[in-house]
Amino acid sequence: MAKHHIEAIVNGDPVEFLCDTEETLLDVLRDTLNLTGSKEGCASGDCGACSVTLDGRLVCSCLVLGCEVGGRRIETIEGMAEGERLHPLQQRFLEHAALQCGICTPGFLVASKALLERTPEPTEHEIRYWLAGNLCRCTGYDKIVSAVKDAAATMRKG
Amino acid sequence: MRYEAPESVEGAVALLSAATGETRVLAGGTDLLVQMRADVVDPDLIVDIKRIAETRSITEERGGWRIGAAVTGAELKEHPRLKKVWPGVIEAANLIGSTQIQGRATLGGNLCNGSPAADSVPALIAAGAVATLAGPQGRRDLPVEDVMLGPRKLALKKGEIIVSFLLPPRPPRSSDAYLRFIPRTEMDIAVVGAGVSLSLDGSGTISGARVSLGAVAARVLLVQEAAQAIIGSRLDLAAQQRLEAAARAACRPIDDKRGTIEFRTDVAAVLARRAALIALDRARTS
Numbered sequence: 001m002a003k004h005h006i007e008a009i010v011n012g013d014p015v016e017f018l019c020d021t022e023e024t025l026l027d028v029l030r031d032t033l034n035l036t037g038s039k040e041g042c043a044s045g046d047c048g049a050c051s052v053t054l055d056g057r058l059v060c061s062c063l064v065l066g067c068e069v070g071g072r073r074i075e076t077i078e079g080m081a082e083g084e085r086l087h088p089l090q091q092r093f094l095e096h097a098a099l100q101c102g103i104c105t106p107g108f109l110v111a112s113k114a115l116l117e118r119t120p121e122p123t124e125h126e127i128r129y130w131l132a133g134n135l136c137r138c139t140g141y142d143k144i145v146s147a148v149k150d151a152a153a154t155m156r157k158g
Numbered sequence: 159m160r161y162e163a164p165e166s167v168e169g170a171v172a173l174l175s176a177a178t179g180e181t182r183v184l185a186g187g188t189d190l191l192v193q194m195r196a197d198v199v200d201p202d203l204i205v206d207i208k209r210i211a212e213t214r215s216i217t218e219e220r221g222g223w224r225i226g227a228a229v230t231g232a233e234l235k236e237h238p239r240l241k242k243v244w245p246g247v248i249e250a251a252n253l254i255g256s257t258q259i260q261g262r263a264t265l266g267g268n269l270c271n272g273s274p275a276a277d278s279v280p281a282l283i284a285a286g287a288v289a290t291l292a293g294p295q296g297r298r299d300l301p302v303e304d305v306m307l308g309p310r311k312l313a314l315k316k317g318e319i320i321v322s323f324l325l326p327p328r329p330p331r332s333s334d335a336y337l338r339f340i341p342r343t344e345m346d347i348a349v350v351g352a353g354v355s356l357s358l359d360g361s362g363t364i365s366g367a368r369v370s371l372g373a374v375a376a377r378v379l380l381v382q383e384a385a386q387a388i389i390g391s392r393l394d395l396a397a398q399q400r401l402e403a404a405a406r407a408a409c410r411p412i413d414d415k416r417g418t419i420e421f422r423t424d425v426a427a428v429l430a431r432r433a434a435l436i437a438l439d440r441a442r443t444s
C-alpha cells in the first residue's frame with residue numbers, strides 16, 4: 001500500500017512527510033523528521049518519554065499514528081528553547097539537577113510545560129499527579145518536582 | 159494495513175461493512191496501538207472515527223447529555239457542566255491512565271476494548287447510559303450493560319460502531335460516584351470497581367438507584383439486587399449491610415495475582431457501600 005502523504009505543523013513550522021500506516025508519530029518525529037529529542041522508553045504509553053502536544057493536548061506520541069496528524073499542530077521538546085535561550089523549566093531542571101541519564105527529561109519538560117500553561121501555580125500534589133505518566137529511573141522525582149515549582153514561580157514573575 | 163478517516167458516521171459504517179479482512183475502529187488508540195505493537199491484533203483496515211463531528215461533541219438532549227464516543231477524558235473533565243450533574247461518570251473516566259492517556263482515551267474505546275476492568279463502564283452502567291450504535295442496518299440504542307458480553311466480546315455486529323452515549327435526564331437530588339481499588343494511586347488496572355447512582359425524594363429517602371460492579375465477573379455487572387437493597391431506605395446501617403450482602407452475592411471473580419476471589423468479593427462490597435455513601439452525600443447537596 002502506498003505511503004500516506006501528511007502535512008502538519010511541527011513547532012510552528014509546516015512540515016510534509018510520507019509514512020506507513022503502522023508508523024507512530026514518535027517514529028515519524030525521530031526517524032523521518034530527525035527530531036530525536038522525544039524518546040522511546042516503552043512504546044506502550046507507560047513512561048511518557050515520548051510526550052508531545054497535539055493541538056495543545058499532552059499525549060504519548062508512541063500511541064498516535066503518523067497518518068492521524070494531517071492538519072494538526074504538534075509541539076515537541078525541540079520547540080521549547082528560543083534559540084540559545086532556555087525555557088525557565090529547562091533552566092530550573094539544570095539548576096536543581098533534575099536529571100541524570102536524561103532519557104526521561106524531554107518528556108518531563110513537555111509535560112510540565114503543558115501543566116504550567118493550564119495551572120500557573122500548581123501544588124505539589126497537582127504536579128505529582130499531572131506527571132504520574134512520566135517515569136524516571138534515576139532522580140527519585142523530588143528534584144523534578146522542585147524544579148517545576150521553581151520554574152512556575154519564575155514564570156509567574158514573568 | 160489501510161487507514162481511513164471518514165468524516166461521517168455513514169462513511170465509517172460503509173468502510174467497515176465492505177471490508178473483507180480484519181477491521182478496527184480507532185478512537186484514542188491507547189488500547190489499539192498497544193495491542194498492535196504487541197502483535198495481539200493485526201488489522202487490515204483501521205477506521206479512525208475522530209474526524210466525525212458527531213463522535214466528538216457533547217450536547218444537551220431532551221434534558222440529558224449526549225457524549226460522543228470519541229470525546230477524550232481530558233475534554234470530559236474540562237466540560238463546564240457535566241461534572242456537576244454526573245460527577246461519578248467524570249471521576250471514573252478521569253481515572254483512566256495518566257494525563258497523556260487522558261488526552262486520547264475515550265468512553266467508546268474503554269467500553270469496546272471489552273475489558274471487565276474498564277473504569278468508565280461501571281459508572282456509565284450505574285448512570286443508566288444508553289449507547290447509540292450505527293451499522294449497515296441503521297441506528298439502534300443499546301443500554302451500556304448490554305454492550306459487553308464477556309472479555310473482548312461485544313454485542314456489536316459487523317460494521318457497527320458506537321456513535322455516542324446518552325446520559326438520561328437527572329431528577330433533582332440525584333448524584334453518582336465511582337470508586338476503584340488498585341494497589342497504588344495511579345496508572346493501574348482496577349482490581350475491583352464500583353459505580354452507584356441514586357436519587358432522593360423530598361424527605362431524603364432513596365427513590366431510585368443503580369449499582370454496577372467491575373472486575374468481579376466476565377463482564378461489568380448491573381447488580382439489581384444491590385439497588386433494591388437500598389431503594390426506600392435512607393442508607394442507614396441496615397441498608398448498607400443489605401447492599402454489601404447483595405454486592406457480595408453478585409461477584410463471580412477470577413483468582414489471580416491482582417486479587418484472590420475472597421479479596422475481590424470483600425472489596426466489591428466495601429466499595430459499593432462507600433460509593434453509595436458518597437453518591438448520597440452528593441445528592442443531598444446537589
Ligand SMILES: Cc1cc2nc3c(=O)[nH]c(=O)nc-3n(C[C@H](O)[C@H](O)[C@H](O)COP(=O)(O)OP(=O)(O)OC[C@H]3O[C@@H](n4cnc5c(N)ncnc54)[C@H](O)[C@@H]3O)c2cc1C
Nearest residue numbers: 045183185186187188189190255264266267268270277320
Ligand atoms: C498507560 C495506560 C494506562 C491505562 N490505564 C487505564 C485505567 O486506569 N483504566 C482503564 O479502564 N483503562 C486504562 N487503559 C486502557 C485504555 O486507555 C482505555 O481502555 C481507553 O478508554 C481506551 O480508549 P481509546 O479511545 O484509546 O480506545 P482505542 O484504543 O482507540 O480502541 C479500543 C478498542 O475499542 C474499539 N473502539 C473504539 N471506539 C469504538 C467505537 N466508537 N465503536 C466501536 N468500537 C470502538 C477499537 O477498535 C479497539 O478495539 C490504560 C492504557 C494505557 C496505555
Ligand code: FES
Nearest residue numbers: 041042043048062
Ligand atoms: S515511549 Fe511512549 S509512553 Fe513510553
Ligand code: FES
Nearest residue numbers: 100101136137138
Ligand atoms: S534521568 Fe534517567 S530516567 Fe530520569
